[in-house]
Amino acid sequence: MDKIVDVIEKIAGYAVGLLALITFSEACLRYFLSKSIPDGFVLGQMMQGIAICWGIATANYADRHITVDVIWEFLGARARWVMDSVAHTIHLFFMGLFGYASTYKVFDILKAGEYSTDLRIPLWTGYTLAAIGVIAAFLMAAIRWAQIVFGLRRAA
Numbered sequence: 001m002d003k004i005v006d007v008i009e010k011i012a013g014y015a016v017g018l019l020a021l022i023t024f025s026e027a028c029l030r031y032f033l034s035k036s037i038p039d040g041f042v043l044g045q046m047m048q049g050i051a052i053c054w055g056i057a058t059a060n061y062a063d064r065h066i067t068v069d070v071i072w073e074f075l076g077a078r079a080r081w082v083m084d085s086v087a088h089t090i091h092l093f094f095m096g097l098f099g100y101a102s103t104y105k106v107f108d109i110l111k112a113g114e115y116s117t118d119l120r121i122p123l124w125t126g127y128t129l130a131a132i133g134v135i136a137a138f139l140m141a142a143i144r145w146a147q148i149v150f151g152l153r154r155a156a
Contacts, residue, residue, distance in 0.1 A: 046126030
C-alpha cells in the first residue's frame with residue numbers, strides 16, 4: 001500500500017512542479033519581455049487542480065488531515081474508535097459525492113466541447129486527470145475507513 005501512496009504523492013508532486021514552472025516562466029516572460037506562455041493560465045489552473053485532487057488522495061490514506069484531537073485525547077479506546085468510525089464514515093460519504101460531482105463535470109465539459117483559447121487544448125483532459133485523483137482519494141478513504149471500522153489497522 002505504501003508503494004501506491006508513493007506513486008500518488010509523485011503524481012501530485014509533479015503537478016506542483018509543473019505548476020511552479022509554468023507560473024514562474026509566465027511571470028518572467030510577462031514582466032521582462034512583455035510576452036506570455038500561450039494558455040499559461042489554463043495550464044497552470046489544470047496543474048493546480050490535478051495537484052490538489054491527487055494530494056487529497058494521499059492525505060486520505062496517510063491520515064494527514066487537519067485534526068483537532070482535544071476531545072479524542074481524553075476518551076477511552078472504545079470511544080476513540082466510535083469517534084474515528086463516525087468521522088471516517090462522514091469523510092467517505094463526502095469523498096464519494098466529490099468523486100461523483102467531479103466525474104459529472106468531466107462529462108459535462110466533454111459534451112460541451114470546451115477548449116482553451118490559444119492552443120485549443122481540450123479542457124476535459126485536465127478535468128479528467130483531476131477527477132481520477134478524486135476517485136483515487138475516494139478509494140484511499142474507503143481503504144482507510146475499512147481499516148478503522150473493521151480494525152484492520154489501529155487509528156493513529
